[in-house]
Amino acid sequence: MLVGLGPGSHAHLSARARAAIAEADTVIGYVTYIRLVADLLEGKEVIRKSMTEELDRAVEAFERARQGKRVALISSGDAGVYGMAGPTFEVLFQAGWTPESDIEVEIIPGASAINTCAALVGAPLTHDFCAISLSDLLTPWPVIARRLEAVAFSDFVVALYNPKSGRRTRQIVEARRLFLRHRSPDTPVAIVKSAYRPKQRIEFTTLEKMTECDIGMLSTVLIGNSSTFIRHGLMVTPRGYANKYDVDSGTAHEGEKPGRSLSSGLTGWLAGIHASGLGAAELARIHRLPEDYIAALLAEPLESPEPLSEAAGEEAGA
Amino acid sequence: MLVGLGPGSHAHLSARARAAIAEADTVIGYVTYIRLVADLLEGKEVIRKSMTEELDRAVEAFERARQGKRVALISSGDAGVYGMAGPTFEVLFQAGWTPESDIEVEIIPGASAINTCAALVGAPLTHDFCAISLSDLLTPWPVIARRLEAVAFSDFVVALYNPKSGRRTRQIVEARRLFLRHRSPDTPVAIVKSAYRPKQRIEFTTLEKMTECDIGMLSTVLIGNSSTFIRHGLMVTPRGYANKYDVDSGTAHEGEKPGRSLSSGLTGWLAGIHASGLGAAELARIHRLPEDYIAALLAEPLESPEPLSEAAGEEAGA
Numbered sequence: 001m002l003v004g005l006g007p008g009s010h011a012h013l014s015a016r017a018r019a020a021i022a023e024a025d026t027v028i029g030y031v032t033y034i035r036l037v038a039d040l041l042e043g044k045e046v047i048r049k050s051m052t053e054e055l056d057r058a059v060e061a062f063e064r065a066r067q068g069k070r071v072a073l074i075s076s077g078d079a080g081v082y083g084m085a086g087p088t089f090e091v092l093f094q095a096g097w098t099p100e101s102d103i104e105v106e107i108i109p110g111a112s113a114i115n116t117c118a119a120l121v122g123a124p125l126t127h128d129f130c131a132i133s134l135s136d137l138l139t140p141w142p143v144i145a146r147r148l149e150a151v152a153f154s155d156f157v158v159a160l161y162n163p164k165s166g167r168r169t170r171q172i173v174e175a176r177r178l179f180l181r182h183r184s185p186d187t188p189v190a191i192v193k194s195a196y197r198p199k200q201r202i203e204f205t206t207l208e209k210m211t212e213c214d215i216g217m218l219s220t221v222l223i224g225n226s227s228t229f230i231r232h233g234l235m236v237t238p239r240g241y242a243n244k245y246d247v248d249s250g251t252a253h254e255g256e257k258p259g260r261s262l263s264s265g266l267t268g269w270l271a272g273i274h275a276s277g278l279g280a281a282e283l284a285r286i287h288r289l290p291e292d293y294i295a296a297l298l299a300e301p302l303e304s305p306e307p308l309s310e311a312a313g314e315e316a317g318a
Numbered sequence: 319m320l321v322g323l324g325p326g327s328h329a330h331l332s333a334r335a336r337a338a339i340a341e342a343d344t345v346i347g348y349v350t351y352i353r354l355v356a357d358l359l360e361g362k363e364v365i366r367k368s369m370t371e372e373l374d375r376a377v378e379a380f381e382r383a384r385q386g387k388r389v390a391l392i393s394s395g396d397a398g399v400y401g402m403a404g405p406t407f408e409v410l411f412q413a414g415w416t417p418e419s420d421i422e423v424e425i426i427p428g429a430s431a432i433n434t435c436a437a438l439v440g441a442p443l444t445h446d447f448c449a450i451s452l453s454d455l456l457t458p459w460p461v462i463a464r465r466l467e468a469v470a471f472s473d474f475v476v477a478l479y480n481p482k483s484g485r486r487t488r489q490i491v492e493a494r495r496l497f498l499r500h501r502s503p504d505t506p507v508a509i510v511k512s513a514y515r516p517k518q519r520i521e522f523t524t525l526e527k528m529t530e531c532d533i534g535m536l537s538t539v540l541i542g543n544s545s546t547f548i549r550h551g552l553m554v555t556p557r558g559y560a561n562k563y564d565v566d567s568g569t570a571h572e573g574e575k576p577g578r579s580l581s582s583g584l585t586g587w588l589a590g591i592h593a594s595g596l597g598a599a600e601l602a603r604i605h606r607l608p609e610d611y612i613a614a615l616l617a618e619p620l621e622s623p624e625p626l627s628e629a630a631g632e633e634a635g636a
Binding site for chain 2: 004007011014018054080086090093100107108109115119120123140142143144146149151167168177178234237238239241243250260261268292
């Protein structure tokens, strides 16, 4: 059982995560995670591992499981997010394990750091977001830099995992530099340390100033998108209602309909680029999209708009 | 209380989410979410809203709270991820609410669809990932397309939320087209419908074939990165141990050290580009990074490597 503990406080454990620990003969995890659930471990074999021993944890879990033991391999957050689920399957496959064997694997999801940190600072994840680990212990720097650059350009809300350690101090400086190529220095940033744990600490800052803050191995750095704002100590990314509605009256802007795509949605936008009379290069520049993509769209006949049916009109985020 | 239910099954509710519903006088949510927790609602005022009435839900919650009622506004997954937390703060701010007022707001995080779907298919989120909603009801298509293009290029694992509805059928076709500009047609894709609910359905496919699959409003589409594989019906993204270790023997490759950055990590890579004798344009092409970024790095003096201290050596994902 690969158990995601969520932030670590018992209140935020799922019923299934708690039950999995209760059912386990053996509980394996990084020392800090073991400490988070110490009071649930009475009478169990407990194997504490250091942070670098991820593959060892998976190997020990597999050995115990082969002896017929029920094993809980615990991770903070979600067991799948930079967690033990991946390394465990790599070790199992290596050993010739298949899902048809006697050893069953269950992954128990939990709220990841991006979700728990977001819940503490407001509502920063109301629009598209991504997670990037700044650790270069297993990932070449150009891969990380390419991702930072791409999501800074395309205006994602970004959570930086493993932003800094005693030895790795420059990665966050480089992340800031890549972001500043595309984002305003005033972009809101929240730094959350030890979310939902006794030493929890939340700091609001900006993209420009974030490297001056206290950031460590237990911190998650949340960088807003271009419409994220901080008000009354809360970081909020708007969902985009203002694109469609007058915020005071609640009525839709001219040309917009509740439950329907925006006039600048795919269908309306396609009609617009066809009607514009502009070439692919010019449209690519205006919309900051690849010229070959625009050219391919212009080369296709424009579909006639779908017939309007009220029955099909209801949709999330309308 | 903005409550994230997780996937919706009671086993995956957090203790705090369950307690919040128990404490509430009034529970407000989309009809489908209300149904998920129907047996926890006895004796409570229940307000069922349709999918398009997100702002109404927030307004009703605020009105009830002003009457002194404890209100639980429920969302499936995480309340912050394309959920009710954002719209609620927008409505509260609009009404002049501040955190110092008598009405307290608590956000209760939950496992989002990306996490729960990932747990069901294996371990696809072991490396950097992002979430993109394909709904253009509030977001202009060029914004969505720009994000798809950026993350396809920079090799993220991607979860597509709201991939398709009765009316919106072409967005997923366009997503595939943008991805195929950078990713192999064989890239593994998993389509998960109604995760952890009675009608759960999982389908594995490829980027090329994904548009032929059954995809709807209750589906999440998970697209792997360039090293994601499917084996024995499990979708796994490697963490990158093979970059550092010989997988059979577990010994580090020549020039690599456990607990230290890769030789192609930031410090090693910086030394390499300085030593290469190549210009910024050529290096930018090789590493697929912006030329001005490389030029800025080359213009700075190379820092001498940090002194090696065993004490500082331990780090996650080593």
